[in-house]
Amino acid sequence: AQSVTQLGSHVSVSEGALVLLRCNYSSSVPPYLFWYVQYPNQGLQLLLKYTSAATLVKGINGFEAEFKKSETSFHLTKPSAHMSDAAEYFCAVTLNSGGYQKVTFGIGTKLQVIP
Amino acid sequence: DGGITQSPKYLFRKEGQNVTLSCEQNLNHDAMYWYRQDPGQGLRLIYYSQIVNDFQKGDIAEGYSVSREKKESFPLTVTSAQKNPTAFYLCASGTVGNQPQHFGDGTRLSIL
Numbered sequence: 001a002q003s004v005t006q007l008g009s010h011v012s013v014s015e016g017a018l019v020l021l022r023c024n025y026s027s028s029v030p031p032y033l034f035w036y037v038q039y040p041n042q043g044l045q046l047l048l049k050y051t052s053a054a055t056l057v058k059g060i061n062g063f064e065a066e067f068k069k070s071e072t073s074f075h076l077t078k079p080s081a082h083m084s085d086a087a088e089y090f091c092a093v094t095l096n097s098g099g100y101q102k103v104t105f106g107i108g109t110k111l112q113v114i115p
Numbered sequence: 116d117g118g119i120t121q122s123p124k125y126l127f128r129k130e131g132q133n134v135t136l137s138c139e140q141n142l143n144h145d146a147m148y149w150y151r152q153d154p155g156q157g158l159r160l161i162y163y164s165q166i167v168n169d170f171q172k173g174d175i176a177e178g179y180s181v182s183r184e185k186k187e188s189f190p191l192t193v194t195s196a197q198k199n200p201t202a203f204y205l206c207a208s209g210t211v212g213n214q215p216q217h218f219g220d221g222t223r224l225s226i227l
Contacts, residue, residue, distance in 0.1 A: 009155065034214055043119070043205050043218025044158075090157060094214055103214050105157040 002027045004091045006106035014114050019063075019078040021109050023091030026072065032101070033074040034092040035065055038108075044090060050074060061085070086113045117142045121206050121219035127227045128193065128200060136191045136222045138206035145211045147189040151175060152203040152221075161204075164189055165211050193224060201225050 007022040025031055032051050036044040048059025055067045065076045076089060088108045094101040119140045128134045140147065146165050150158040160173030164183040178197025183189055189208075193200045204222045207215035 032214065041223075042220050043121075043207070044215075045218070046214075046216060049214065092214070101212065101214060102160070105159075107155055107157040 002031060002093045002102075002104050004033075004093045004104060004106040006089075006091050006109050008109055009107065010110045010112065012112040012114055013081045015083060016080050019076070019081045019085065019111065021076040021089050021091075021111065023065075023074045023076065023106060024072050025074060025091075025093045027093060032094045033065075033067060034094075034103070035059065035063070035074075035076050036090045036092060036105075037061075038088045038090065040087075047076070047089075081111075081113045083113050083115065086111055119206055119208055119217050119219035121204075121222050123222060124220070126222055126224045128224060129227050131195045133192055133194050134224070136193070136204055136206075136224070138189045138191065138219060139187055140189075140206075140208045140217070141187060142208055142217060143186070144208035144216070145186065146209045146213075146215075147183070148207040148209075148215050149173075149179070149181065149189070149191045150205045150207065152205055158205065161191065 003026045005024045034049045035047040037047050038044045047063050048057045050057050050067045058064045063078045088110045090108045091106040092103050094103045122137045148163045149161040152158050159175050161179050162181045164170035180192045206219040209216040
């Protein structure tokens with residue numbers, strides 16, 4: 001079985017401050033991990049994904065995430081928050097099992113950016 | 116530009132009524148998915164399809180039905196058996212063996 005836990009359903013940061021959104025996973029086999037972003041009344045957009053290559057993954061819009069096996073974590077970071085980063089962020093996990101990959105999503109973290 | 120189109124954006128259902136949500140993609144993706152999103156619960160998989168004329172139940176398929184007669188289209192019917200249909204429904208597509216890569220902008224379903 002696989003699951004993800006996103007710590008903090010709401011996170012507030014000041015514009016220009018570091019963004020850190022936390023995600024911990026549970027998986028019995030090496031996982032694939034993803035971060036998606038959702039703007040209000042829109043679908044999800046893939047920010048980045050980890051597929052067992054480099055442990056530090058760079059994504060779009062200046063975001064990156066680091067896979068830490070020892071901590072079972074895949075936290076999302078951005079050095080300097082912009083107002084346009086205000087959205088909901090979802091961490092997701094799937095098993096590297098070939099064929100259909102069942103993706104399990106976290107409950108999401110809403111990021112508020114304060115001017 | 117390629118993408119996924121969901122329609123309508125807002126939909127209202129009366130008691131005992133079936134409603135169908137449309138999902139069309141022009142990305143040439145074989146795999147398509149339907150998710151339900153409720154506040155504080157993330158996304159839950161309703162149905163998925165990896166090839167035309169084949170589809171599989173997800174985690175919460177009860178009260179829903181789908182068809183996949185064309186590669187581009189994957190409509191979802193919310194039947195009267197679904198007692199709590201109020202939610203935001205998202206359609207997605209991707210290449211087989213990968214995660215959902217593109218999402219539509221969703222349909223918000225409410226009960227009259």
